[in-house]
Amino acid sequence: MTQVQTQSPASRQAIGSTALEKLFRLRERGTTITREIRGGVTTFVAMAYVILLVPLILGGVKDVNGASLSIAQLTTATAFSAGLSTILMGVVGNVPLALAAGLGVVPVVAFQAAPHMTWPQTMGLVFLMGVIIVIMAATGLRTLIINAIPIGLKNAIGVGIGLFIAMIGLVSSGVVGHGASDGPPVTLGQSGHLVGWPVVVFAVGLVLMLALYVRKVPGAILISIAVATVVAVVINSLARIDPKSWGTVVPKTPQKLFAAPDFGLMLHIDPLGGFATAGALTAGVVLFTLVLTGFFDAMGTVFGVCDEAGLLDERGTMPGLGKVLTVDGVGQIIGGLSGGAGNTVYVESATGVGEGARTGLTSLVTGGLFCLAVFFTPLAGVVPIQAAAPALVLVGALMMTQARKIDWTDLEVAVPAFLTIILMPFTYSITNGVGAGLIALLVIKTARGKFREVHWLLWVVGAVFACYFGISAIELLLGG
Numbered sequence: 504m505t506q507v508q509t510q511s512p513a514s515r516q517a518i519g520s521t522a523l524e525k526l527f528r529l530r531e532r533g534t535t536i537t538r539e540i541r542g543g544v545t546t547f548v549a550m551a552y553v554i555l556l557v558p559l560i561l562g563g564v565k566d567v568n569g570a571s572l573s574i575a576q577l578t579t580a581t582a583f584s585a586g587l588s589t590i591l592m593g594v595v596g597n598v599p600l601a602l603a604a605g606l607g608v609v610p611v612v613a614f615q616a617a618p619h620m621t622w623p624q625t626m627g628l629v630f631l632m633g634v635i636i637v638i639m640a641a642t643g644l645r646t647l648i649i650n651a652i653p654i655g656l657k658n659a660i661g662v663g664i665g666l667f668i669a670m671i672g673l674v675s676s677g678v679v680g681h682g683a684s685d686g687p688p689v690t691l692g693q694s695g696h697l698v699g700w701p702v703v704v705f706a707v708g709l710v711l712m713l714a715l716y717v718r719k720v721p722g723a724i725l726i727s728i729a730v731a732t733v734v735a736v737v738i739n740s741l742a743r744i745d746p747k748s749w750g751t752v753v754p755k756t757p758q759k760l761f762a763a764p765d766f767g768l769m770l771h772i773d774p775l776g777g778f779a780t781a782g783a784l785t786a787g788v789v790l791f792t793l794v795l796t797g798f799f800d801a802m803g804t805v806f807g808v809c810d811e812a813g814l815l816d817e818r819g820t821m822p823g824l825g826k827v828l829t830v831d832g833v834g835q836i837i838g839g840l841s842g843g844a845g846n847t848v849y850v851e852s853a854t855g856v857g858e859g860a861r862t863g864l865t866s867l868v869t870g871g872l873f874c875l876a877v878f879f880t881p882l883a884g885v886v887p888i889q890a891a892a893p894a895l896v897l898v899g900a901l902m903m904t905q906a907r908k909i910d911w912t913d914l915e916v917a918v919p920a921f922l923t924i925i926l927m928p929f930t931y932s933i934t935n936g937v938g939a940g941l942i943a944l945l946v947i948k949t950a951r952g953k954f955r956e957v958h959w960l961l962w963v964v965g966a967v968f969a970c971y972f973g974i975s976a977i978e979l980l981l982g983g
Contacts, residue, residue: 527597527862532814534861539599542860543868545725546601549854549891550585550869554876555752557581557604557844564613566622567780572768577843578880579764584841586873588834592848593866596827599812599855600805601869602834605847607796607932608632612844616789619781622842627774628786629845632793633835639798640828649802649828650820651958655913656940659920661807661905663927663936668850669899670928672892675750676705699748701889704735709893716857716897724858724894731890749887757881764877768842784981788974795971796934797847801831803933804848811902812856850933853898915951919944938968 523529523536558577565571585603592600608629616625639645673679680693692698708731715723735754738744746753778786805827806815815821835845855865906924911917923940927933945965948954970977 523864526594527864529862529864532861534859536864538859539862539864540868541722541725542599542855542858543865544872545722545728545858545894546599546852546855546860546865546869547872548725548728548886549851549894550601550603550849551876551886552752552888552891553585553603553606553849554578554582554873554880556606557609560609561613561844564617566617566625567620570622572622572842573765575762575765576767579766579877580768580841580843582873582876582880583764583766584834584837584843584846586870586875586877588830588837588846589866589870589873591833591870592827592830593863593870595830595863596823596866597863598805598809598814598823598827599860599862599865600808600827600848600852601855601866601873602831602846603849603873604838604844605797605849607934608793608835608847609844611789611792611796615792616777616781619785619789620777621773621780623771623773624777624780626768626772626839626842628777628790628793628839630772630836630839631774631790632797632845633832633837633839635790635794636797636832636835637829638832640825640832643825645798645802645828646825648960648964649806649824651960652941653916653944654818655909655916656919656923656944657806658810658905658908659923659940660803660933660937661810661902662909662920663924664803664807664850664853664933665899665902665905666924667899667927667931667933667936668853668895668902670931671850672895672899675888675895676892677702677748677889678705700738700742700744701735701748701750701887704731704738704754704887705889705892707731707734708890709896712893712897722858724854724897727893728886728890731893732886735887735890736885749889752885752887754885754887754890757885759881761878762880770840771842772839784978788978792971792974793845795967797831797835797845801828801847803927803937804850804852805831807902807905808848808850808853808856810905811853811898812861814861851895853902854894857894857898857901915944915947915953918947934971938971941965942968942972 558574558581562572562574562577581604588602592602612625616628677692677699680690682688682690708727711730712723712727715726732754739754809815809821831848834847838845909916909920919940922943923936926939927936942965945957948957
């Protein structure tokens, strides 16, 4: 009689661990399953606000026919497309990068495209943007352009992103405010002073996070966000606070744990209709802006976050970059097909890296949580930005350490690096920083008679950025 051997739970766990090791190369990158899961959860928590923020932006805009999109449908589209894109990045790219509707792309969709065409036509342009970016990545053109950028400028991109996400955290938490028209452009708080309970929540979270992180407590960022969220919920329930002071998410116990997803926007696109409705020039300018924003926003984020994760080699290049960039383009396509904005790599991925994430297993966890959020959207609205913002500030500080890699004694490196770094937070755009730094590099190289040292692709990209910065003038000339 044949004896049937059964595997013990420990044996099955070992086999599962071995499979994950082979797929994600955990040991090679000096990480563990636990650390990757923790990083994935942390990244999701830091990005959860996107599920509510993007629908609020797009849902408040009417298209050329006066139609608006359903908030419920937009929430489902945002969460589902982010989850699918992030899982794809983890499995194909094997990097700890999460994707969601790009905050650089969303304003273009809402304020440049929608007023001139219908929503299906607008999403059609997002779809076309993704197709163009995928073609550029698949042909190797996108990788060639990125690898042609000098290492000093790539390091500056990482530093600039650090300042950018720190600025996002400080502004979103209320620590930095918009100045009055007759005063400085930015102030401490909204009026030169820190006021309100939401700022207190941020301060509690930041102090706790710094204390835990410097003591190397595992899960320091995630623990701090959770504690700050509990504090926010308690304060909001006991004190009389204007809900608007919290921003997009008001921290309160949800009335229900889950809601049925609404996929009503799925596959409602018209790729070419916008050119007929808005005109070839207007639609072409919108498409050009979308491609440029999606292309360089992702490039800066990929290098900044992956450098922090130690995934770049000594030349500043990244093995498997082509796969990562192709998936990023596919994420744009998924965003258009789902009825939301195009998905791109998020700088908040750096929060997971700060927890030790090094592989695509982190993205698998984050993407899975986004997909689950389709059913648990009420829970996604519990964490206020003030609780997550300390993570952005801390990670921004960590990314600033890349500044030591820049040769500040060489003006050919220092000036382009400086412009790249300062314009990202000052203009709230990674693309603007990259463009300004690249153009400055070309100008300095030419002035010193070293223009032949510059890769020919950078001259092409520089010309494209010149058109990008002068797009208003070009529109006037062509329109006239």
